[in-house]
Amino acid sequence: MNLIEVDNxxxxxxxxxxxxxxxxxxxxxxxxxxxxxxxxxxxSTMRIIAATSQRTSGKVNILGxxxxxxxxxxxxxxxxxxxxxNLDEELTCAENLYIYGRYFGLxxxxxxxxxxxxxxxxxLTEKKDNKVNSLSGGMKRRLTIARALVSDPDILMLDExxxxxDPQARHILWDRLxxxxxxxxxxxxxxxxxxxxxxLCDRLIVMDKGQIMAEGAPAELIxxxxxxxxxxxxxxxxxxxxxxxxxxxxxxxxxxLPDRLLLYTDSGEDLLAKITAMNIHPNTSLVRRSxxxxxxxxxxxxxxxx
Amino acid sequence: MSTKTExxxxxxxxxxxxxxxxxxxxxxxxxxxxxxxxxxxxxxLVSIGxxxxxxIDSKNTLDGVAYLTFLAPAxxxxxxxxGMLDEVIFPTFQGFKWIKNFYAMNATxxxxxxxxGGVFFAALxxxxxxxxxxxxxxxxxxxxxxxxxxxxxxxAIFAGASFGSAILALAARAKKDDFFMMITGRxxxxxxxxxxxxxxPLTQMPTFLQWIGWISPxxxxxxxxxxxxxxxxxxxxxxxxxxxxxxVLLIFGLYFAFRNYTKRLAK
Numbered sequence: 001m002n003l004i005e006v007d008n009x010x011x012x013x014x015x016x017x018x019x020x021x022x023x024x025x026x027x028x029x030x031x032x033x034x035x036x037x038x039x040x041x042x043x044s045t046m047r048i049i050a051a052t053s054q055r056t057s058g059k060v061n062i063l064g065x066x067x068x069x070x071x072x073x074x075x076x077x078x079x080x081x082x083x084x085x086n087l088d089e090e091l092t093c094a095e096n097l098y099i100y101g102r103y104f105g106l107x108x109x110x111x112x113x114x115x116x117x118x119x120x121x122x123x124l125t126e127k128k129d130n131k132v133n134s135l136s137g138g139m140k141r142r143l144t145i146a147r148a149l150v151s152d153p154d155i156l157m158l159d160e161x162x163x164x165x166d167p168q169a170r171h172i173l174w175d176r177l178x179x180x181x182x183x184x185x186x187x188x189x190x191x192x193x194x195x196x197x198x199x200l201c202d203r204l205i206v207m208d209k210g211q212i213m214a215e216g217a218p219a220e221l222i223x224x225x226x227x228x229x230x231x232x233x234x235x236x237x238x239x240x241x242x243x244x245x246x247x248x249x250x251x252x253x254x255x256x257l258p259d260r261l262l263l264y265t266d267s268g269e270d271l272l273a274k275i276t277a278m279n280i281h282p283n284t285s286l287v288r289r290s291x292x293x294x295x296x297x298x299x300x301x302x303x304x305x306x
Numbered sequence: 307m308s309t310k311t312e313x314x315x316x317x318x319x320x321x322x323x324x325x326x327x328x329x330x331x332x333x334x335x336x337x338x339x340x341x342x343x344x345x346x347x348x349x350x351l352v353s354i355g356x357x358x359x360x361x362i363d364s365k366n367t368l369d370g371v372a373y374l375t376f377l378a379p380a381x382x383x384x385x386x387x388x389g390m391l392d393e394v395i396f397p398t399f400q401g402f403k404w405i406k407n408f409y410a411m412n413a414t415x416x417x418x419x420x421x422x423g424g425v426f427f428a429a430l431x432x433x434x435x436x437x438x439x440x441x442x443x444x445x446x447x448x449x450x451x452x453x454x455x456x457x458x459x460x461x462a463i464f465a466g467a468s469f470g471s472a473i474l475a476l477a478a479r480a481k482k483d484d485f486f487m488m489i490t491g492r493x494x495x496x497x498x499x500x501x502x503x504x505x506x507p508l509t510q511m512p513t514f515l516q517w518i519g520w521i522s523p524x525x526x527x528x529x530x531x532x533x534x535x536x537x538x539x540x541x542x543x544x545x546x547x548x549x550x551x552x553x554v555l556l557i558f559g560l561y562f563a564f565r566n567y568t569k570r571l572a573k
Protein backbone atom coordinates (compact mmCIF):
# COMPACT_ATOMS: atom_id res chain seq x y z
CA MET A 1 0.00 0.00 0.00
CA ASN A 2 1.33 3.43 -0.90
CA LEU A 3 1.18 5.93 1.96
CA ILE A 4 2.57 8.74 -0.17
CA GLU A 5 1.80 9.32 -3.84
CA VAL A 6 3.20 12.33 -5.65
CA ASP A 7 2.35 12.84 -9.30
CA ASN A 8 3.85 15.58 -11.46
CA UNK A 9 4.21 17.92 -8.47
CA UNK A 10 5.26 21.50 -9.13
CA UNK A 11 5.85 24.29 -6.63
CA UNK A 12 6.66 27.83 -7.69
CA UNK A 13 7.58 30.85 -5.60
CA UNK A 14 6.90 33.74 -7.96
CA UNK A 15 9.11 33.16 -11.00
CA UNK A 16 11.27 30.60 -9.21
CA UNK A 17 10.37 26.94 -9.70
CA UNK A 18 11.43 25.07 -6.56
CA UNK A 19 9.91 21.73 -7.54
CA UNK A 20 9.50 20.92 -11.21
CA UNK A 21 7.09 18.10 -12.03
CA UNK A 22 8.33 15.29 -9.81
CA UNK A 23 6.58 11.94 -9.27
CA UNK A 24 7.26 9.16 -6.75
CA UNK A 25 5.48 6.85 -4.32
CA UNK A 26 6.38 5.54 -0.87
CA UNK A 27 5.10 2.21 0.45
CA UNK A 28 4.12 1.44 4.01
CA UNK A 29 7.13 0.55 6.17
CA UNK A 30 9.58 1.86 3.61
CA UNK A 31 12.42 4.21 4.40
CA UNK A 32 12.52 6.67 1.54
CA UNK A 33 15.09 9.38 0.91
CA UNK A 34 15.22 12.66 -0.96
CA UNK A 35 18.90 13.22 -1.71
CA UNK A 36 20.21 16.41 -3.22
CA UNK A 37 22.20 19.58 -2.57
CA UNK A 38 20.77 22.64 -0.81
CA UNK A 39 18.15 24.28 -3.01
CA UNK A 40 17.24 21.06 -4.85
CA UNK A 41 13.59 21.39 -3.77
CA UNK A 42 13.64 18.73 -1.05
CA UNK A 43 12.25 20.87 1.76
CA SER A 44 9.53 22.36 -0.45
CA THR A 45 8.45 18.84 -1.38
CA MET A 46 8.47 17.83 2.29
CA ARG A 47 6.29 20.78 3.33
CA ILE A 48 3.70 19.92 0.68
CA ILE A 49 3.62 16.28 1.80
CA ALA A 50 3.37 17.47 5.43
CA ALA A 51 0.17 19.32 4.45
CA THR A 52 1.51 22.71 5.49
CA SER A 53 2.29 24.27 2.13
CA GLN A 54 0.16 24.58 -1.02
CA ARG A 55 1.34 23.12 -4.30
CA THR A 56 1.23 25.01 -7.58
CA SER A 57 0.13 22.01 -9.63
CA GLY A 58 0.15 18.22 -9.77
CA LYS A 59 -1.47 15.57 -7.61
CA VAL A 60 -0.53 14.58 -4.07
CA ASN A 61 -2.13 11.84 -2.05
CA ILE A 62 -1.09 11.22 1.56
CA LEU A 63 -2.70 8.33 3.46
CA GLY A 64 -5.38 8.30 0.79
CA UNK A 65 -6.23 12.00 1.17
CA UNK A 66 -5.45 15.27 -0.58
CA UNK A 67 -3.36 17.43 1.80
CA UNK A 68 -4.94 20.63 0.52
CA UNK A 69 -8.42 19.44 1.45
CA UNK A 70 -7.72 17.43 4.58
CA UNK A 71 -4.68 19.14 6.13
CA UNK A 72 -5.48 18.65 9.84
CA UNK A 73 -6.73 15.06 9.31
CA UNK A 74 -3.51 14.11 7.49
CA UNK A 75 -1.26 15.94 9.94
CA UNK A 76 -2.84 13.95 12.78
CA UNK A 77 -0.97 10.92 11.38
CA UNK A 78 2.39 12.54 10.63
CA UNK A 79 5.44 13.13 12.79
CA UNK A 80 7.52 16.02 11.48
CA UNK A 81 11.15 16.79 12.31
CA UNK A 82 11.94 20.13 10.66
CA UNK A 83 15.34 21.20 9.42
CA UNK A 84 15.67 23.70 12.27
CA UNK A 85 14.71 22.61 15.78
CA ASN A 86 11.69 24.64 16.85
CA LEU A 87 11.25 23.44 20.41
CA ASP A 88 9.78 25.65 23.10
CA GLU A 89 13.06 26.85 24.61
CA GLU A 90 11.60 28.12 27.88
CA LEU A 91 9.90 24.83 28.69
CA THR A 92 11.48 21.62 29.99
CA CYS A 93 12.00 18.48 27.89
CA ALA A 94 9.00 16.80 29.50
CA GLU A 95 6.83 19.88 29.01
CA ASN A 96 7.78 20.07 25.35
CA LEU A 97 6.62 16.51 24.80
CA TYR A 98 3.49 17.15 26.83
CA ILE A 99 2.30 20.25 25.00
CA TYR A 100 3.07 18.66 21.65
CA GLY A 101 0.96 15.64 22.48
CA ARG A 102 -1.80 18.00 23.50
CA TYR A 103 -1.61 19.78 20.13
CA PHE A 104 -2.71 16.46 18.65
CA GLY A 105 -5.69 16.50 20.97
CA LEU A 106 -4.42 13.48 22.92
CA UNK A 107 -5.81 13.09 26.45
CA UNK A 108 -3.60 14.44 29.25
CA UNK A 109 -3.18 11.06 30.94
CA UNK A 110 -2.18 9.36 27.72
CA UNK A 111 0.48 11.97 26.96
CA UNK A 112 1.90 11.93 30.49
CA UNK A 113 2.17 8.14 30.31
CA UNK A 114 4.22 8.39 27.10
CA UNK A 115 6.73 11.02 28.24
CA UNK A 116 9.15 8.71 30.08
CA UNK A 117 9.22 6.20 27.25
CA UNK A 118 9.97 8.93 24.69
CA UNK A 119 12.67 10.50 26.85
CA UNK A 120 14.30 7.12 27.24
CA UNK A 121 14.20 6.59 23.49
CA UNK A 122 15.88 9.98 23.02
CA UNK A 123 18.38 9.16 25.79
CA LEU A 124 17.27 12.25 27.68
CA THR A 125 15.77 10.69 30.82
CA GLU A 126 18.17 12.64 33.03
CA LYS A 127 17.28 15.89 31.31
CA LYS A 128 13.55 15.44 31.87
CA ASP A 129 13.11 18.60 33.96
CA ASN A 130 15.82 20.68 32.30
CA LYS A 131 14.86 23.60 30.11
CA VAL A 132 15.48 23.04 26.41
CA ASN A 133 17.79 26.05 26.13
CA SER A 134 20.32 24.19 28.30
CA LEU A 135 20.61 21.21 25.91
CA SER A 136 23.34 20.55 23.32
CA GLY A 137 22.56 20.51 19.59
CA GLY A 138 22.45 16.72 19.45
CA MET A 139 20.15 16.51 22.46
CA LYS A 140 17.75 19.07 20.96
CA ARG A 141 17.67 17.08 17.74
CA ARG A 142 16.83 13.87 19.60
CA LEU A 143 14.13 15.66 21.59
CA THR A 144 12.65 16.98 18.34
CA ILE A 145 12.51 13.42 17.01
CA ALA A 146 10.97 12.15 20.26
CA ARG A 147 8.43 14.95 20.02
CA ALA A 148 7.48 13.88 16.51
CA LEU A 149 6.78 10.38 17.85
CA VAL A 150 4.39 11.48 20.60
CA SER A 151 1.34 10.75 18.46
CA ASP A 152 2.56 7.36 17.13
CA PRO A 153 2.70 8.67 13.57
CA ASP A 154 2.17 6.50 10.50
CA ILE A 155 4.84 8.47 8.65
CA LEU A 156 7.87 10.10 10.26
CA MET A 157 9.28 12.92 8.14
CA LEU A 158 12.82 14.10 8.80
CA ASP A 159 14.29 17.13 7.07
CA GLU A 160 18.10 17.01 7.22
CA UNK A 161 18.05 15.08 10.52
CA UNK A 162 21.79 15.17 11.28
CA UNK A 163 23.02 18.33 9.58
CA UNK A 164 25.17 20.34 11.96
CA UNK A 165 25.77 17.48 14.40
CA ASP A 166 29.15 16.05 15.33
CA PRO A 167 29.95 12.46 14.17
CA GLN A 168 29.13 10.87 17.52
CA ALA A 169 25.77 12.61 17.79
CA ARG A 170 25.00 11.56 14.19
CA HIS A 171 25.65 7.90 14.96
CA ILE A 172 23.45 7.97 18.05
CA LEU A 173 20.68 9.50 15.96
CA TRP A 174 21.07 6.98 13.13
CA ASP A 175 20.82 4.22 15.68
CA ARG A 176 17.52 5.66 16.97
CA LEU A 177 16.15 5.96 13.44
CA UNK A 178 17.19 2.39 12.69
CA UNK A 179 15.15 1.19 15.63
CA UNK A 180 12.10 2.99 14.31
CA UNK A 181 12.67 1.46 10.89
CA UNK A 182 12.79 -1.97 12.49
CA UNK A 183 9.48 -1.27 14.17
CA UNK A 184 7.96 -0.67 10.76
CA UNK A 185 7.60 3.12 10.88
CA UNK A 186 7.55 4.63 7.40
CA UNK A 187 10.38 7.16 7.15
CA UNK A 188 10.72 10.01 4.71
CA UNK A 189 14.15 11.61 4.95
CA UNK A 190 15.77 14.49 3.13
CA UNK A 191 19.52 14.79 3.27
CA UNK A 192 22.50 16.12 1.40
CA UNK A 193 24.77 13.60 3.12
CA UNK A 194 25.24 10.56 0.92
CA UNK A 195 26.44 8.43 3.83
CA UNK A 196 23.21 9.19 5.67
CA UNK A 197 21.15 8.21 2.64
CA UNK A 198 23.12 4.97 2.25
CA UNK A 199 22.70 4.15 5.93
CA LEU A 200 19.03 4.87 6.32
CA CYS A 201 17.21 4.63 3.01
CA ASP A 202 15.75 1.54 1.36
CA ARG A 203 15.07 3.61 -1.70
CA LEU A 204 15.69 7.18 -2.71
CA ILE A 205 15.38 9.82 -5.37
CA VAL A 206 18.30 11.99 -6.34
CA MET A 207 17.07 15.57 -6.80
CA ASP A 208 18.68 18.56 -8.43
CA LYS A 209 17.15 21.91 -9.35
CA GLY A 210 13.64 20.74 -8.57
CA GLN A 211 13.82 17.60 -10.70
CA ILE A 212 14.40 13.90 -10.12
CA MET A 213 17.69 12.76 -11.66
CA ALA A 214 17.45 9.09 -10.64
CA GLU A 215 15.44 6.76 -8.46
CA GLY A 216 16.24 3.41 -6.83
CA ALA A 217 17.90 1.59 -3.94
CA PRO A 218 21.31 3.05 -2.97
CA ALA A 219 23.20 -0.08 -4.14
CA GLU A 220 21.28 -0.21 -7.43
CA LEU A 221 21.98 3.44 -8.16
CA ILE A 222 25.68 2.97 -7.48
CA UNK A 223 25.77 -0.07 -9.73
CA UNK A 224 23.87 1.70 -12.48
CA UNK A 225 25.67 5.04 -12.46
CA UNK A 226 29.14 4.30 -11.14
CA UNK A 227 31.88 1.68 -11.20
CA UNK A 228 32.64 -0.72 -8.40
CA UNK A 229 35.64 1.22 -7.13
CA UNK A 230 37.12 4.66 -7.29
CA UNK A 231 40.78 5.59 -7.29
CA UNK A 232 41.37 9.07 -5.92
CA UNK A 233 44.71 10.64 -6.82
CA UNK A 234 46.19 14.02 -5.94
CA UNK A 235 49.07 15.62 -7.79
CA UNK A 236 48.82 19.07 -6.21
CA UNK A 237 46.47 21.76 -7.47
CA UNK A 238 48.68 22.81 -10.43
CA UNK A 239 49.49 19.38 -11.80
CA UNK A 240 46.01 17.84 -11.45
CA UNK A 241 44.79 19.39 -14.70
CA UNK A 242 47.94 18.32 -16.63
CA UNK A 243 47.45 14.70 -15.63
CA UNK A 244 43.86 14.48 -16.91
CA UNK A 245 44.85 13.68 -20.53
CA UNK A 246 47.42 11.10 -19.50
CA UNK A 247 45.07 9.20 -17.22
CA UNK A 248 41.77 9.57 -19.08
CA UNK A 249 42.19 6.49 -21.28
CA UNK A 250 43.09 4.23 -18.34
CA UNK A 251 39.79 4.46 -16.43
CA UNK A 252 36.17 3.87 -17.41
CA UNK A 253 35.51 7.48 -16.46
CA UNK A 254 37.43 10.37 -14.94
CA UNK A 255 36.15 13.29 -12.88
CA UNK A 256 38.30 16.31 -12.22
CA LEU A 257 37.69 18.03 -8.91
CA PRO A 258 39.59 21.15 -7.77
CA ASP A 259 41.77 19.18 -5.35
CA ARG A 260 41.85 15.67 -6.81
CA LEU A 261 41.11 13.37 -9.74
CA LEU A 262 38.58 10.54 -9.46
CA LEU A 263 39.20 7.49 -11.64
CA TYR A 264 36.31 5.06 -11.96
CA THR A 265 37.28 1.43 -12.36
CA ASP A 266 36.45 -2.10 -11.26
CA SER A 267 39.74 -2.50 -9.44
CA GLY A 268 41.42 0.53 -7.92
CA GLU A 269 44.55 -1.37 -6.91
CA ASP A 270 45.16 -2.67 -10.44
CA LEU A 271 44.74 0.79 -11.87
CA LEU A 272 47.13 2.30 -9.36
CA ALA A 273 49.72 -0.33 -10.23
CA LYS A 274 49.31 0.49 -13.92
CA ILE A 275 49.81 4.20 -13.26
CA THR A 276 52.89 3.56 -11.17
CA ALA A 277 54.27 1.34 -13.94
CA MET A 278 53.93 4.33 -16.29
CA ASN A 279 56.23 6.19 -13.92
CA ILE A 280 53.47 8.52 -12.78
CA HIS A 281 53.60 9.16 -9.05
CA PRO A 282 50.69 10.96 -7.39
CA ASN A 283 51.33 12.78 -4.08
CA THR A 284 48.62 10.72 -2.45
CA SER A 285 46.29 7.96 -3.62
CA LEU A 286 43.25 6.27 -2.17
CA VAL A 287 41.10 3.33 -3.31
CA ARG A 288 37.51 3.27 -2.11
CA ARG A 289 34.11 1.86 -2.99
CA SER A 290 31.77 3.96 -5.13
CA UNK A 291 29.17 5.95 -3.21
CA UNK A 292 26.05 7.98 -3.87
CA UNK A 293 28.30 11.02 -4.04
CA UNK A 294 29.75 9.54 -7.23
CA UNK A 295 26.26 8.91 -8.56
CA UNK A 296 25.38 12.54 -7.97
CA UNK A 297 28.61 13.71 -9.58
CA UNK A 298 27.90 11.55 -12.61
CA UNK A 299 24.32 12.80 -12.93
CA UNK A 300 24.89 16.51 -12.36
CA UNK A 301 28.59 17.13 -12.87
CA UNK A 302 28.71 18.70 -9.40
CA UNK A 303 29.37 17.41 -5.90
CA UNK A 304 26.64 17.31 -3.25
CA UNK A 305 28.27 19.67 -0.80
CA UNK A 306 29.82 22.64 -2.54
CA MET B 307 -0.93 1.18 13.18
CA SER B 308 -2.75 4.04 14.77
CA THR B 309 -6.46 3.72 14.43
CA LYS B 310 -6.84 5.61 17.69
CA THR B 311 -5.95 8.80 15.90
CA GLU B 312 -9.42 8.81 14.37
CA UNK B 313 -10.84 9.72 17.74
CA UNK B 314 -8.57 12.70 18.13
CA UNK B 315 -10.37 15.97 18.48
CA UNK B 316 -9.77 17.70 15.21
CA UNK B 317 -12.16 20.46 15.99
CA UNK B 318 -12.61 24.19 16.17
CA UNK B 319 -11.45 24.16 19.78
CA UNK B 320 -7.83 23.32 19.05
CA UNK B 321 -6.88 26.82 20.21
CA UNK B 322 -7.23 25.70 23.82
CA UNK B 323 -4.07 23.59 23.50
CA UNK B 324 -2.19 26.66 22.33
CA UNK B 325 -3.57 28.57 25.33
CA UNK B 326 -2.32 25.76 27.56
CA UNK B 327 1.18 26.00 26.08
CA UNK B 328 1.25 29.79 26.27
CA UNK B 329 0.15 29.78 29.90
CA UNK B 330 2.94 27.30 30.71
CA UNK B 331 5.36 29.76 29.14
CA UNK B 332 3.93 32.66 31.16
CA UNK B 333 4.24 30.67 34.38
CA UNK B 334 8.01 30.60 33.78
CA UNK B 335 7.90 34.38 33.93
CA UNK B 336 5.31 34.58 36.72
CA UNK B 337 7.51 36.50 39.17
CA UNK B 338 8.17 39.24 36.65
CA UNK B 339 4.53 39.28 35.54
CA UNK B 340 3.32 39.68 39.13
CA UNK B 341 5.96 42.30 39.95
CA UNK B 342 5.11 44.41 36.90
CA UNK B 343 1.38 44.04 37.57
CA UNK B 344 1.80 45.50 41.05
CA UNK B 345 4.65 47.97 40.53
CA UNK B 346 3.20 49.59 37.44
CA UNK B 347 0.00 50.97 39.04
CA UNK B 348 1.84 51.98 42.21
CA UNK B 349 4.32 54.05 40.23
CA UNK B 350 1.55 55.76 38.27
CA LEU B 351 -0.55 56.42 41.32
CA VAL B 352 2.30 57.86 43.34
CA SER B 353 3.69 60.04 40.58
CA ILE B 354 0.70 61.22 38.60
CA GLY B 355 -2.38 60.23 40.54
CA UNK B 356 -1.31 61.60 43.88
CA UNK B 357 1.12 64.27 42.72
CA UNK B 358 -0.96 65.82 39.95
CA UNK B 359 -4.15 64.85 41.75
CA UNK B 360 -3.35 66.88 44.85
CA UNK B 361 -2.65 69.87 42.64
CA ILE B 362 -6.05 69.54 40.96
CA ASP B 363 -8.03 68.43 43.96
CA SER B 364 -6.77 71.34 46.08
CA LYS B 365 -8.45 73.77 43.70
CA ASN B 366 -11.32 71.84 42.22
CA THR B 367 -12.58 68.44 41.16
CA LEU B 368 -12.35 67.16 37.58
CA ASP B 369 -15.58 66.06 35.93
CA GLY B 370 -17.18 66.40 39.38
CA VAL B 371 -15.04 63.71 41.00
CA ALA B 372 -11.63 63.35 42.69
CA TYR B 373 -8.77 63.17 40.18
CA LEU B 374 -7.92 59.56 40.95
CA THR B 375 -11.52 58.54 40.30
CA PHE B 376 -11.35 60.35 36.97
CA LEU B 377 -8.01 58.76 36.12
CA ALA B 378 -8.75 55.18 37.20
CA PRO B 379 -10.71 53.90 34.14
CA ALA B 380 -8.08 55.36 31.81
CA UNK B 381 -5.18 53.77 33.68
CA UNK B 382 -6.92 50.41 33.75
CA UNK B 383 -7.68 50.51 30.03
CA UNK B 384 -4.15 51.55 29.12
CA UNK B 385 -2.70 48.80 31.32
CA UNK B 386 -4.97 46.31 29.55
CA UNK B 387 -3.88 47.52 26.12
CA UNK B 388 -0.21 47.48 27.03
CA GLY B 389 -0.54 44.00 28.51
CA MET B 390 -2.25 42.72 25.38
CA LEU B 391 0.39 44.25 23.11
CA ASP B 392 3.21 42.53 25.01
CA GLU B 393 1.46 39.18 24.94
CA VAL B 394 0.50 39.22 21.27
CA ILE B 395 3.59 40.84 19.72
CA PHE B 396 6.31 38.76 21.40
CA PRO B 397 4.73 35.32 20.88
CA THR B 398 3.97 36.21 17.26
CA PHE B 399 7.56 37.12 16.47
CA GLN B 400 8.82 34.19 18.47
CA GLY B 401 6.46 31.83 16.67
CA PHE B 402 7.11 33.01 13.11
CA LYS B 403 10.65 34.26 13.33
CA TRP B 404 12.77 33.77 16.43
CA ILE B 405 12.08 30.15 17.41
CA LYS B 406 9.53 29.33 14.71
CA ASN B 407 7.48 27.23 17.12
CA PHE B 408 4.28 28.10 15.22
CA TYR B 409 5.58 25.85 12.45
CA ALA B 410 5.89 23.04 15.00
CA MET B 411 2.30 23.64 16.07
CA ASN B 412 1.15 23.75 12.47
CA ALA B 413 2.78 20.35 11.82
CA THR B 414 0.08 18.92 14.10
CA UNK B 415 -3.66 19.09 13.37
CA UNK B 416 -3.65 22.71 14.62
CA UNK B 417 -4.49 25.35 12.01
CA UNK B 418 -3.37 28.96 11.69
CA UNK B 419 -6.67 30.09 13.19
CA UNK B 420 -6.18 27.77 16.18
CA UNK B 421 -2.73 29.21 16.79
CA UNK B 422 -3.84 32.85 16.43
CA GLY B 423 -6.85 32.18 18.66
CA GLY B 424 -4.67 30.49 21.26
CA VAL B 425 -2.18 33.35 21.39
CA PHE B 426 -5.07 35.83 21.64
CA PHE B 427 -6.91 34.08 24.47
CA ALA B 428 -3.74 33.45 26.45
CA ALA B 429 -2.94 37.17 26.14
CA LEU B 430 -6.45 37.93 27.33
CA UNK B 431 -5.92 35.77 30.43
CA UNK B 432 -2.72 37.59 31.28
CA UNK B 433 -4.43 40.94 30.68
CA UNK B 434 -7.33 40.02 32.92
CA UNK B 435 -4.87 39.16 35.67
CA UNK B 436 -3.02 42.46 35.20
CA UNK B 437 -6.23 44.51 35.21
CA UNK B 438 -7.59 42.85 38.33
CA UNK B 439 -4.33 43.49 40.21
CA UNK B 440 -4.36 47.08 38.93
CA UNK B 441 -7.92 47.50 40.15
CA UNK B 442 -6.99 46.15 43.58
CA UNK B 443 -4.10 48.58 43.87
CA UNK B 444 -6.35 51.47 42.88
CA UNK B 445 -8.87 50.26 45.43
CA UNK B 446 -6.32 50.24 48.22
CA UNK B 447 -5.19 53.72 47.24
CA UNK B 448 -8.79 54.82 47.73
CA UNK B 449 -9.25 55.77 44.08
CA UNK B 450 -12.34 53.59 43.75
CA UNK B 451 -15.19 54.12 46.14
CA UNK B 452 -18.37 53.03 44.33
CA UNK B 453 -19.17 49.37 43.71
CA UNK B 454 -19.78 50.45 40.09
CA UNK B 455 -16.03 50.94 39.79
CA UNK B 456 -15.83 47.18 39.25
CA UNK B 457 -17.30 47.81 35.81
CA UNK B 458 -14.03 49.44 34.80
CA UNK B 459 -12.50 45.93 34.76
CA UNK B 460 -14.54 44.45 31.88
CA UNK B 461 -14.36 47.77 30.04
CA ALA B 462 -10.57 47.75 30.21
CA ILE B 463 -10.37 44.10 29.11
CA PHE B 464 -12.71 44.91 26.24
CA ALA B 465 -10.37 47.69 25.12
CA GLY B 466 -7.36 45.38 25.41
CA ALA B 467 -9.07 42.64 23.41
CA SER B 468 -10.18 45.05 20.73
CA PHE B 469 -6.80 46.72 20.22
CA GLY B 470 -4.88 43.50 20.82
CA SER B 471 -6.72 41.67 18.04
CA ALA B 472 -5.79 44.38 15.54
CA ILE B 473 -2.14 44.29 16.59
CA LEU B 474 -2.19 40.48 16.40
CA ALA B 475 -3.29 40.74 12.78
CA LEU B 476 -0.60 43.31 11.96
CA ALA B 477 2.20 41.50 13.80
CA ALA B 478 1.49 38.35 11.77
CA ARG B 479 2.39 40.30 8.63
CA ALA B 480 5.40 42.12 10.04
CA LYS B 481 8.80 40.94 8.85
CA LYS B 482 11.05 43.32 10.77
CA ASP B 483 10.61 42.72 14.48
CA ASP B 484 12.54 45.68 15.92
CA PHE B 485 10.96 48.11 13.47
CA PHE B 486 7.47 46.87 14.24
CA MET B 487 8.02 47.13 17.98
CA MET B 488 9.44 50.62 17.68
CA ILE B 489 6.47 51.77 15.60
CA THR B 490 3.83 50.26 17.88
CA GLY B 491 5.60 51.44 21.03
CA ARG B 492 6.60 54.96 20.08
CA UNK B 493 4.24 55.98 17.33
CA UNK B 494 1.07 54.12 18.26
CA UNK B 495 0.98 53.34 21.96
CA UNK B 496 2.60 56.53 23.20
CA UNK B 497 0.41 59.02 21.27
CA UNK B 498 -2.69 57.00 22.12
CA UNK B 499 -1.79 57.14 25.78
CA UNK B 500 -1.18 60.90 25.67
CA UNK B 501 -3.98 61.93 23.32
CA UNK B 502 -6.88 59.75 24.46
CA UNK B 503 -8.22 61.92 27.24
CA UNK B 504 -6.27 59.86 29.72
CA UNK B 505 -5.16 62.67 32.03
CA UNK B 506 -7.82 65.30 31.17
CA PRO B 507 -11.04 65.31 29.15
CA LEU B 508 -10.48 64.87 25.42
CA THR B 509 -12.57 68.01 24.81
CA GLN B 510 -9.75 70.06 26.35
CA MET B 511 -7.63 69.20 23.32
CA PRO B 512 -7.65 71.37 20.21
CA THR B 513 -10.25 69.96 17.81
CA PHE B 514 -7.64 69.12 15.17
CA LEU B 515 -6.00 66.71 17.59
CA GLN B 516 -9.16 65.13 18.97
CA TRP B 517 -9.34 62.64 16.08
CA ILE B 518 -6.53 60.68 17.68
CA GLY B 519 -8.87 60.03 20.57
CA TRP B 520 -11.75 59.11 18.30
CA ILE B 521 -9.81 56.34 16.57
CA SER B 522 -8.22 55.19 19.79
CA PRO B 523 -9.83 52.25 21.57
CA UNK B 524 -8.22 53.67 24.71
CA UNK B 525 -10.39 56.80 24.55
CA UNK B 526 -13.55 54.81 23.82
CA UNK B 527 -12.85 52.54 26.78
CA UNK B 528 -11.89 55.44 29.02
CA UNK B 529 -15.03 57.41 28.23
CA UNK B 530 -17.17 54.30 28.64
CA UNK B 531 -15.40 53.42 31.88
CA UNK B 532 -15.99 56.90 33.30
CA UNK B 533 -19.65 56.66 32.40
CA UNK B 534 -19.98 53.27 34.08
CA UNK B 535 -17.89 53.93 37.18
CA UNK B 536 -18.97 57.40 38.32
CA UNK B 537 -21.71 58.53 35.95
CA UNK B 538 -19.68 60.77 33.66
CA UNK B 539 -22.27 62.23 31.29
CA UNK B 540 -22.29 60.94 27.73
CA UNK B 541 -24.99 60.86 25.06
CA UNK B 542 -26.70 57.69 23.92
CA UNK B 543 -25.00 58.04 20.56
CA UNK B 544 -21.58 58.27 22.18
CA UNK B 545 -22.34 55.23 24.29
CA UNK B 546 -23.36 53.24 21.21
CA UNK B 547 -20.28 54.49 19.34
CA UNK B 548 -17.93 53.26 22.06
CA UNK B 549 -19.41 49.79 22.10
CA UNK B 550 -19.78 49.44 18.35
CA UNK B 551 -16.30 50.80 17.62
CA UNK B 552 -14.54 48.43 19.97
CA UNK B 553 -16.68 45.47 18.85
CA VAL B 554 -16.01 46.10 15.17
CA LEU B 555 -12.28 46.45 15.79
CA LEU B 556 -12.32 43.19 17.75
CA ILE B 557 -14.19 41.25 15.07
CA PHE B 558 -12.15 42.58 12.15
CA GLY B 559 -8.94 42.21 14.13
CA LEU B 560 -9.59 38.55 14.84
CA TYR B 561 -10.77 37.86 11.29
CA PHE B 562 -7.57 39.27 9.81
CA ALA B 563 -5.40 37.72 12.51
CA PHE B 564 -6.76 34.25 11.65
CA ARG B 565 -6.28 34.94 7.95
CA ASN B 566 -2.77 36.38 8.27
CA TYR B 567 -1.60 33.56 10.51
CA THR B 568 -2.94 30.95 8.08
CA LYS B 569 -1.36 32.67 5.08
CA ARG B 570 2.05 33.12 6.66
CA LEU B 571 2.21 29.52 7.84
CA ALA B 572 1.38 28.24 4.35
CA LYS B 573 4.18 30.22 2.67
